Amino acid sequence: MTDRGTPLVEMRDIELAFGGIKAVDGVSLDLFPGEVVGVLGHNGAGKSTLIKILSGAYRMDAGEIRIDGARVEITNPRDARAHNIETIYQQLALADNLDAAANLFLGREIVNAVGLMDDAQMESETRKIMARLNPNFRKFAMPVKSLSGGQRQSVAIARAVYFNARILIMDEPTAALGVQETKMVAELIQDLKARGIGIFLISHDVHDVMDLCDRVMVMKNGQHVGTERVEDVTDDDILSMIILGKKPERAPEPEGAA
Amino acid sequence: MSDTARAAESRRRRSLFEALEIDTRLVGMIGAFVVLCLGFDFVTDGRFLTPRNVFNLTIQTVSVAIMAMGMVFVIVTRHIDLSVGSLLATCSALMAITQTVYIPEYLGLPMGHPLTAPITIVVGLVAGTMIGAMHGYLIGYLAVPAFIVTLGGLLVWRNAAWYITGGQTIGPLDPNFMAFGGINGTLGETLSWAFGGVAVLAALIVLWRARVEKQRYEFPVKPLWAEIALGALIAAVIMGFVATLNAYQIPTPRLERMWAEAGREMPEGHTAGYGIPISVFVLVILAIIMTIVARRTRLGRYIFATGGNPDAAELSGINTRLLTVKVFAIMGALCALSAVVASARLANHSNDIGTLDELRVIAAAVIGGTALSGGIGTIYGAILGALIMQSLQSGMAMVGVDAPLQNIVVGSVLVLAVLIDIIYRKRTGVT
Numbered sequence: 293m294t295d296r297g298t299p300l301v302e303m304r305d306i307e308l309a310f311g312g313i314k315a316v317d318g319v320s321l322d323l324f325p326g327e328v329v330g331v332l333g334h335n336g337a338g339k340s341t342l343i344k345i346l347s348g349a350y351r352m353d354a355g356e357i358r359i360d361g362a363r364v365e366i367t368n369p370r371d372a373r374a375h376n377i378e379t380i381y382q383q384l385a386l387a388d389n390l391d392a393a394a395n396l397f398l399g400r401e402i403v404n405a406v407g408l409m410d411d412a413q414m415e416s417e418t419r420k421i422m423a424r425l426n427p428n429f430r431k432f433a434m435p436v437k438s439l440s441g442g443q444r445q446s447v448a449i450a451r452a453v454y455f456n457a458r459i460l461i462m463d464e465p466t467a468a469l470g471v472q473e474t475k476m477v478a479e480l481i482q483d484l485k486a487r488g489i490g491i492f493l494i495s496h497d498v499h500d501v502m503d504l505c506d507r508v509m510v511m512k513n514g515q516h517v518g519t520e521r522v523e524d525v526t527d528d529d530i531l532s533m534i535i536l537g538k539k540p541e542r543a544p545e546p547e548g549a550a
Numbered sequence: 551m552s553d554t555a556r557a558a559e560s561r562r563r564r565s566l567f568e569a570l571e572i573d574t575r576l577v578g579m580i581g582a583f584v585v586l587c588l589g590f591d592f593v594t595d596g597r598f599l600t601p602r603n604v605f606n607l608t609i610q611t612v613s614v615a616i617m618a619m620g621m622v623f624v625i626v627t628r629h630i631d632l633s634v635g636s637l638l639a640t641c642s643a644l645m646a647i648t649q650t651v652y653i654p655e656y657l658g659l660p661m662g663h664p665l666t667a668p669i670t671i672v673v674g675l676v677a678g679t680m681i682g683a684m685h686g687y688l689i690g691y692l693a694v695p696a697f698i699v700t701l702g703g704l705l706v707w708r709n710a711a712w713y714i715t716g717g718q719t720i721g722p723l724d725p726n727f728m729a730f731g732g733i734n735g736t737l738g739e740t741l742s743w744a745f746g747g748v749a750v751l752a753a754l755i756v757l758w759r760a761r762v763e764k765q766r767y768e769f770p771v772k773p774l775w776a777e778i779a780l781g782a783l784i785a786a787v788i789m790g791f792v793a794t795l796n797a798y799q800i801p802t803p804r805l806e807r808m809w810a811e812a813g814r815e816m817p818e819g820h821t822a823g824y825g826i827p828i829s830v831f832v833l834v835i836l837a838i839i840m841t842i843v844a845r846r847t848r849l850g851r852y853i854f855a856t857g858g859n860p861d862a863a864e865l866s867g868i869n870t871r872l873l874t875v876k877v878f879a880i881m882g883a884l885c886a887l888s889a890v891v892a893s894a895r896l897a898n899h900s901n902d903i904g905t906l907d908e909l910r911v912i913a914a915a916v917i918g919g920t921a922l923s924g925g926i927g928t929i930y931g932a933i934l935g936a937l938i939m940q941s942l943q944s945g946m947a948m949v950g951v952d953a954p955l956q957n958i959v960v961g962s963v964l965v966l967a968v969l970i971d972i973i974y975r976k977r978t979g980v981t
């Protein structure tokens with residue numbers, strides 16, 4: 293449905309090796325505005341590594357990244373942020389000893405005329421956005437260490453939403469969450485999608501992915517197995533792609549995907 | 551009392567503390583300090599809390615306290631600096647040579663020239679900052695552990711100091727430079743009162759502005775009476791401190807000399823107090839700056855974020871390597887300032903200046919509540935830690951405790967303080 297115009301993100305032939313292990317081996321992937329693309333695969337398939345390249349946490353060995361059709365260099369998280377790429381990491385990237393507001397604004401603090409941080413305003417903004425995302429959230433004055441997994445996750449999500457992400461990367465956003473919070477994240481994804489934000493969703497839960505995504509990409513051992521539109525495949529097709537590392541029989545095979 | 555009742559009771563007590571925003575940890579530390587002072591005062595028949603002894607205690611604390619503030623940043627970022635005592639010695643040696651040899655020889659300015667002290671201090675500051683930054687570069691960019699870099703630094707800078715001076719004691723130092731040492735440079739009664747007044751006023755303004763700011767965003771504020779009581783307490787402590795230092799009288803012969811130097815006859819029966827030592831004034835100013843850096847600047851926020859979760863900091867776009875360089879550069883600069891105070895107090899540079907200071911400084915920061923696991927620590931805690939250590943040491947000396955026993959006690963107190971802190975944190979769940 294969205295396969296027209298310039299993609300928001302194009303990752304082409306991305307490679308990255310850790311020592312001898314090719315964690316990502318020539319993977320290509322694109323994303324259009326208002327689209328949710330799921331990334332699936334076994335533990336250690338290279339999903340996190342692939343998207344960490346996009347978010348600037350790792351530097352790729354080879355390949356190229358285009359945003360709105362233009363080639364970009366992303367060598368650190370600041371570059372990614374400058375392109376409005378926000379990431380919600382698998383291992384929550386929060387500083388435990390700081391409160392919600394300090395975490396939300398980490399790296400992008402609001403400062404006053406003389407360059408001192410305006411903590412009151414940051415807390416006020418945090419209260420506003422949390423009222424929208426997680427109305428039950430009360431623990432503003434405490435280090436996030438004392439928050440539950442779901443509460444911490446909502447801080448991480450609030451951070452991505454507050455800074456107007458155009459490209460949002462969610463690495464297993466619901467792994468630590470209960471039913472209620474998982475539903476909240478699902479609703480949020482729909483909401484963000486409607487606003488034209490492109491989302492990469494990494495997950496182990498095939499059903500989740502089939503519900504939320506427009507397309508699914510499967511990886512195995514660092515390699516690209518296949519990318520499918522969800523309406524073209526069944527849960528079982530995807531499962532066999534994950535396990536066997538092969539595209540479903542009936543799907544046309546334009547190139548020999550490893 | 552049943553367990554649930556007890557839990558409810560402790561919860562209520564905690565929420566009262568929370569409402570009043572009382573830092574129970576700070577209260578505990580101040581309590582321990584007060585008990586310590588009163589205890590020594592009792593045992594020494596009132597000799598411990600005389601103006602004279604309080605004066606000496608404060609000037610002895612300054613050097614370690616200055617470095618302990620930098621050590622807070624270092625430890626908060628999960629590093630350690632074992633080289634501070636040696637770095638102090640190198641800065642001290644360099645400054646001693648600068649003021650006694652280089653400036654008179656190459657710039658032709660005699661000792662006592664008004665430019666000698668400022669130039670010397672700048673030289674020391676530049677050296678300390680650069681050496682610290684180099685440590686930070688090795689640690690941050692080249693990934694050599696801080697323990698190793700600064701263990702090496704401990705040997706290197708101790709002996710660099712030796713080389714610079716050829717192992718000799720260098721003195722006397724420039725008279726203006728020595729004003730930073732304590733007894734040779736105080737603000738005098740009037741200025742001290744004025745300083746106290748300004749400090750009280752500033753503290754009250756800070757309290758009041760914080761309250762107004764909170765109200766503006768409709769955040770909870772503590773009851774007005776608590777705010778007023780806190781303000782009154784702070785004012786009383788500051789003014790009490792100034793009054794004590796002002797009560798320490800300058801001996802008459804010295805006073806006569808001072809009047810004579812000013813070219814005037816001293817009136818009969820004239821007395822004057824020392825007031826706040828310039829070194830203490832410097833410490834207070836540095837403490838204010840460091841507290842602002844820690845709490846209100848991005849640099850401070852990044853230091854704490856990096857200590858809490860280095861990966862999170864990195865992923866949030868913080869340049870943690872450069873941050874490491876900055877933290878160690880600050881540490882180096884503070885070592886240099888500490889060297890000014892320490893050598894000025896001794897009136898000369900001696901080869902063993904600052905020996906074992908690294909341990910005192912680390913102990914002060916840790917007793918003051920800085921967690922070695924990173925992310926937690928306060929500037930005022932480190933200063934209080936330095937003060938507690940120094941009080942313990944001088945108190946025991948005054949009581950006549952044997953030297954080996956003194957060190958045994960200080961060492962044990964360090965371990966005990968950390969143990970109490972761990973238990974406290976577990977109990978309250980507060981970090």
Ligand SMILES: Nc1ncnc2c1ncn2[C@@H]1O[C@H](COP(=O)(O)OP(=O)(O)OP(=O)(O)O)[C@@H](O)[C@H]1O
Pocket residue numbers: 310313314315333334335336337338339340341342382
């Ligand atoms: N920092 C690293 N250093 C060395 N090897 C790494 C590093 N990060 C990942 N790897 C390796 O790269 C491969 C891919 O890891 P990655 O974290 O991308 O997997 P994943 O698909 O996200 O797995 P999971 O589903 O468990 O999150 C694995 O073999 C892993 O061991």
Ligand SMILES: [Mg+2]
Pocket residue numbers: 339340341382463
């Ligand atoms: Mg992963």
